[in-house]
Amino acid sequence: MIALLWAVIGYLLGSIPFGLVIARALGLGDLRQIGSGNIGTTNVLRTGNKPAAAATLLLDAGKGAIAVLLARYFAGETAAILAGGAAFLGHCFPVWLGFKGGKGVATFLGTLIALDWRLGLIACATWLVVALIARISSLSALIAAALSPIVAWMLGRTELILVALFMAALIFVRHKANISRLLDGTEPRIGGRK
Numbered sequence: 483m484i485a486l487l488w489a490v491i492g493y494l495l496g497s498i499p500f501g502l503v504i505a506r507a508l509g510l511g512d513l514r515q516i517g518s519g520n521i522g523t524t525n526v527l528r529t530g531n532k533p534a535a536a537a538t539l540l541l542d543a544g545k546g547a548i549a550v551l552l553a554r555y556f557a558g559e560t561a562a563i564l565a566g567g568a569a570f571l572g573h574c575f576p577v578w579l580g581f582k583g584g585k586g587v588a589t590f591l592g593t594l595i596a597l598d599w600r601l602g603l604i605a606c607a608t609w610l611v612v613a614l615i616a617r618i619s620s621l622s623a624l625i626a627a628a629l630s631p632i633v634a635w636m637l638g639r640t641e642l643i644l645v646a647l648f649m650a651a652l653i654f655v656r657h658k659a660n661i662s663r664l665l666d667g668t669e670p671r672i673g674g675r676k
Contacts, residue, residue: 496572543592
């Protein structure tokens with residue numbers, strides 16, 4: 483019951499739409515009416531405000547990490563894993579926005595870093611390497627997500643495989659349109675025009 487309570491707390495933390503809050507506070511408009519309509523870092527960047535995008539990235543990653551760290555401190559590792567997965571779910575399907583949220587990449591990375599810093603840093607490095615080579619953000623996220631359960635297994639963190647699989651699967655679902663564009667060669671490149 484305590485672990486489930488932390489899952490609820492994690493979900494509510496993950497549901498905080500930091501990108502939307504930051505954009506409104508800075509007078510950048512409603513993110514849901516800009517670019518892709520997404521509430522995450524990439525769409526905040528489309529407003530042209532790089533500090534706002536950086537803040538969104540850190541806060542979206544941080545809410546997953548904080549959910550894990552608080553649950554671990556007060557209730558142990560099982561609660562931490564549940565809280566992290568629930569925070570990620572909350573970002574993708576926030577109760578405050580009618581369950582229409584972001585794609586979850588920053589929250590995924592922050593959650594992994596808190597669950598196991600090695601796993602998180604490998605996922606971040608994978609994203610960065612693919613982004614530098616292919617210059618496609620969505621492809622970087624998809625590859626980092628797909629590899630995370632394998633890396634968890636290689637690190638001997640078998641208890642993290644299920645949550646890594648869950649987050650990876652949801653990232654693929656949330657990137658459905660991106661995958662279609664990747665397959666037909668129309669996915670925008672980082673720094674390029676959409």
